[in-house]
Amino acid sequence: MDPYSNPFAPGAGSRPPELAGRDNVLEEAQISFGRALRGRSARSLMLLGLRGTGKTVLLNEIGRRATQSGLLVSQLEAPEGESLAKLLYPEMRRVVRSLSTVEAAKQLAERGLRGLRSFASVFNITVGGIDVGIEPEPGLADSGDIQYDLPILFKAIGDAAQSAGKGWALLIDEVQYLSAEDLSALIVSMHHISQQGLPVVFVGAGLPQVAKLAGEARSYAERLFSYPTIGALDGASATHAVQKPVEDEGAQISNEAVSEIVSKTQGYPFYLQEWASTSWNNADGDSIELPDVQGSHNETIARLDDGFFRVRIDRLTKAEIKFVQAMASLGDGPYALSDIAEAMGRKISSLGPARANIIAKGMIYSTDHGYLDFTVPLFAEYMRRQA
Incomplete structure (x- = not known):
């Protein structure tokens, strides 16, 4: 079959042609965005799952829907060894500058910029284009303790967003790489936001241990966040994820071929995409049959071994x-x-x-x-x- 028409996307964070089996999580995020914009308490989410289950893909889709809902969106990945202060500062500054263009929020946004100026100074953050004419405000986010300063900045952003009739969605991938202190500061910040009903929603994604780490950082974290488990797709969803993209391209795939892919991959989204993609490329005519899938076994395993698995063992x-x-x-x-x-x-x-x-x-x-x-x-x- 024509490889240029291959609908499957076995890449890191690449959106599959059919985002199957995740409707409940997407709806939960959508409700949180809607509630935040209406000034009602909105529960943040922490997506938990193993590698290759599609957390990043889901986070990307949540970010897209947040933008469509009218929220300002900051989407970040927590790298190993980098502080949360340095990770968040450029995005917080961008969001506050955007809010400062709305007349109703201008004064509150300018106060946020003064706080950010202090924050950058005490945490030794060097960013080009420091706002001219913005002087730090003594006592505003300048203690040097991120668990005290970050909630102040989140509130400043929330207040400005509320006055502007907007909201802020903060999305962070690989949450498990945050230090205990930084994770605690993030939880405290969202706790304050939740208590005051400000239009800020956090959606994080990470490995299964994040729930335990969050609970250890702050005991109320289990009540503050919803923790959807992002795992393997059930049989019906996995079948749909393989079958529909093929049919959308005007091709066919036999039930036996679909069942073989679902069985061998155990329904894990990344593996589904990899095996289905290879089967498409190896099939003749306009239909994927069981021998095509079985004949793709060695090539698929080699791709996974040399890429997805190998980079981790290295x-x-x-x-x-x-x-x-x-x-x-x-x-x-x-x-x-x-x-x-x-x-x-x-x-x-x-x-x-x-x-x-x-x-x-x-x-x-x-x-x-x-x-x-x-x-x-x-x-x-x-x-x-x-x-």
Whole structure:
């Protein structure tokens, strides 16, 4: 089949041709945006899921819908090792400058700019084009404590947005990379916003451990956010995600072919896109049949092994690789830490540093006390193939 007409998009964060099985999450976000714009308390969301489940794609779609709803949108990715202050400052400044053009919000926005000037100074943030004529206001977001200063800035933005008849949607991907202090500051800021009914909504996305991290940062986080789980698609949604794009291109795919793709990928969105894309390219005529899907097995696995899986194992040290090899040798997770220690011929107490480092790199997470699992679906199979 014509590769130029291939509808599938197996890329990092690439929007699939059919965003199936996520309607409930999108509707929940849409309701939060609508409530925020009406001055009503709007619950923020934290999307939780493994790698390859489509969290980033969903976050992008939520951002698009927020823009359509009339909100100012800031969409960011939390990189490892960067402070939240430096991450947020350019976007907060952009949003406040935009609000300052609305006459009804001009004074409040200018106060926000004064706070941002102080904030940039105390957190040593260097950004080109510092606003001429804007002087910092003593005592406004200048304590140097982000858990105190950030809520003040969020309120300033919320007040200006409310006066302008607008709202602000803050979207952050890879939340698990925020430090405990920064995550706490973000939660406190949204708590204050929620209490005052200001038109600011936060939507975060991260690995499953984010819920625990948020709870440890602030006990009320479990009530402040909704935590939708973004997992594998159910059978009907996975079938729809494969079948509809093919038919939209005027082609066909047999039920047996669809079932094989859904079964082999276990419904994980990224794998669905990869396998369906390869099957399309390998099919003759205008229909994808079961032999086309089965014949695409080796090529699809090779693509995943050399790309999606490989880039993650390359981040680990030799000692950390031995740790995850021991996990994979035990079958499929979750894995008891005691079993991992036994497989490595080590004491549990000696595994702490490697365990902590691999969790910090986003490769594994704690599913329960004393248990671990991979953050990448089917990663254990990959490790066993390499062995």
